Amino acid sequence: MNTLIVYYSLEGNTDFVAKKIADKLQADLLRLVPVKKYPEKGFAKFFWGGKSAMMAETPELEPYSVDWNSYEQVIFGFPVWASNITPPLRTFIRDNHELKEKRLAAFACQSGKGAEQAFKKLTDTLEGNTLTATLILFDPKVKPKDENEVSIQEFCDSLS
Numbered sequence: 618m619n620t621l622i623v624y625y626s627l628e629g630n631t632d633f634v635a636k637k638i639a640d641k642l643q644a645d646l647l648r649l650v651p652v653k654k655y656p657e658k659g660f661a662k663f664f665w666g667g668k669s670a671m672m673a674e675t676p677e678l679e680p681y682s683v684d685w686n687s688y689e690q691v692i693f694g695f696p697v698w699a700s701n702i703t704p705p706l707r708t709f710i711r712d713n714h715e716l717k718e719k720r721l722a723a724f725a726c727q728s729g730k731g732a733e734q735a736f737k738k739l740t741d742t743l744e745g746n747t748l749t750a751t752l753i754l755f756d757p758k759v760k761p762k763d764e765n766e767v768s769i770q771e772f773c774d775s776l777s
């Protein structure tokens with residue numbers, strides 16, 4: 618199934634997983650980049666990112682293009698922020714109503730908890746569409762584990 622992986626990553630964990638999934642499924646990658654970058658370090662990172670997620674902001678994105686006729690399936694990837702999806706993904710979903718017609722799945726990276734809640738909030742943005750599969754990983758780039766490889770493979774198997 619022709620698949621597009623749409624993701625945002627601040628610190629590389631989601632990017633790490635997105636590339637693994639793309640490799641296994643022969644999927645294309647679209648990394649979302651906000652025009653105004655989020656701080657990457659210290660208190661400012663948690664403060665501005667957390668606030669933006671809690672307020673369900675929709676930041677402007679750097680230009681991208683998607684040929685929607687080419688894809689039957691879209692996989693969203695995001696880091697959990699304040700038990701929510703990351704704002705750049707919210708912008709993408711708002712701007713691409715073609716998603717209503719696609720098979721959708723999602724994976725989330727987190728350091729503690731909140732992914733289940735974030736998936737519920739993600740589903741709320743999907744105009745009645747649902748997620749066929751979800752995957753949660755714990756800081757997979759900085760804390761690599763064999764079990765992550767297994768769960769990534771199972772996720773991909775359930776989608777192909």
Ligand SMILES: Cc1cc2nc3c(=O)[nH]c(=O)nc-3n(C[C@H](O)[C@H](O)[C@H](O)COP(=O)(O)O)c2cc1C
Pocket residue numbers: 625626627628629630631632662663664665666667695696697698699700701726727728729730731732755756757
């Ligand atoms: C602003 C902000 C808010 C976060 N909120 C949560 C949270 O609610 N729950 C959690 O488990 N991790 C939280 N994290 C940690 C990230 O979700 C986690 O480190 C993730 O693996 C980072 O992915 P990335 O490297 O692709 O950015 C937060 C990180 C940031 C920067």
